[in-house]
Amino acid sequence: MRQSRTLIPTLKETPADADIASHQWLLRAGYIRQNFSGVYSFLPLGKKVLDKIEQVVREEMDKVGANEVLMPALQSADLWRESGRWDKMGPELMRLNDRHEREFVLGPTHEEVATSMIRDEVKSYKKLPLTLYQIQTKFRDERRPRFGLLRGREFIMKDAYSFHDSEQSLEESYQTMYQAYTQIFTRLGLNFRAVIADSGAMGGKDTHEFMALSQVGEDTIAFSDQSDYAANIEMAEVLDCYSFSEQEAKPLELVDTPNQKTMQQVADYLGHALDAGMKSLLYQIDDAFVLVVTRGDHEVNEIKLKNHFAASKVELADEKVSGELLQAGFGSLGPIDVPAEVKVVCDLAVRAMANVTCGANQDDKHYVNVNPKRDLVNVEYADLRFIKAGDPSPDGKGTIEFAEGIEIGQVFKLGSFYAEQLGATYLNDQGKSETMLMGCYGVGVSRTLAAIVEQHHDDKGIVWPVQVAPYQIHLLVLNSKKEEQVQLGEQIYHQLTSAGYDVLYDDRKERAGIKFADSDLIGIPYRVTVGKQADDGIVECKVRMTGEQSERHFKEIIPYLE
């Protein structure tokens, strides 16, 4: 591709609203442009990288026998009512009406559509197992779209759905997908970990997330320094979906204090606070439990809090909020000492997957923890809230360390939930009707693109791994007024493209300095520069990643690249 004939609008300055590396470099190097908050266009370079990532994903999906389909982004609200998620999903679900006031959804994910399709088309165990996948645009009205492609409101996902007639078959697909994901992210050049995760609102049992390790990641993962053990700790984050079941609603009989609230009151209050976009975090620091309530937009505080994990004192993130809670009778919300028996109760409550724990010590100080209603929280996961760096690890090997990660993919064993809700049944080999079992498997394709940039850049720009780079070779002609340089450039361009290389050819009438700077920004793995020695057929070859430089005769370029 001739650079004079494509659209690569590089920027000299870092855009003010881009605060992480991938967002900055993708804008500056002309890969993407923001249309509005959380919505982006992929320019030619961005589209090429996206295609490369999708190609890797397709190859690995096809390899494990998944079938590519394309389901609609526009979905009927009725399907979402059938699954119960019309009410459960809350404001993240993009809802819209047609001219007849019929209700629709712009798909944030496709369990409903996929399940209803299989319900209608597959009736016999003979057709199972079956796995479908698609690569498609998803819509989520994220509370806080941010970090460029990492958290968009419109983004590209690969989502797959598997259907089964037995637990064993589901388990096999799950393991196969887990391996395929490991292949995908390895091939994409990412430093990642697969971690035990919380099944959240998906209603599933077993799930792993794939996390690209990066300081800008919004998740904190605990992992063992000596084994494969790794898990996501969402730090008792309070989402908008808590509720009580009978056994959880019992107030904990704790220490006798004058203004102890029942859990119901606590939850009512926090429920109210949470609607206003707040978040609470419970920390155990040495012997103290600390509740911190933050407002949603206090991002800095949240980040700081994560770093405080191993510190001995956490300051209240938002004094106004703590003031409100104090007035509501919750006593001090600062770091508090918790007597041993309270600690045990709290610990047990979390082990029992309680939604709410609260307590107070003799000085009339209270702590509260409200967890999202997640019936199937993994015990290991729950326990992690009580793990500190340096503790032995849950699987008995090594000690715990913490790292931040970007969730680039997730695999779920959904079980029978969606099939039950939507009535996806089949006839087994005895002719008896049974409910299908399902798995679902997502890769954030556009988020993965950004995660690769987070892990592969330097202070001059992006440094693409070869397999996802938009082009393999960047060919530069330094002085387009010099006939011999232009001629040699054209000749090399022809030679390389005929040999099957994907070449970006900078034939623009720009200064050498601009060409070099743009080339570093764009980050193509190999650079071939035609300059002053063009008369002798000598060019300069440079490897973007290592900076390694060499002068060669132009006829030696191909042997060198091979």
Ligand code: ATP
């Ligand atoms: P997160 O915890 O970051 O909100 P999620 O768990 O809600 O993500 P899933 O429902 O598991 O996301 O979707 C599958 C994949 O889609 C995720 O692993 C992630 O890579 C990607 N993804 C989810 N939300 C977004 C988003 N807003 N922008 C870009 N990619 C996203």
Ligand code: MG
């Ligand atoms: Mg999400």
Ligand code: MG
């Ligand atoms: Mg998640």
Ligand code: MG
């Ligand atoms: Mg997820």
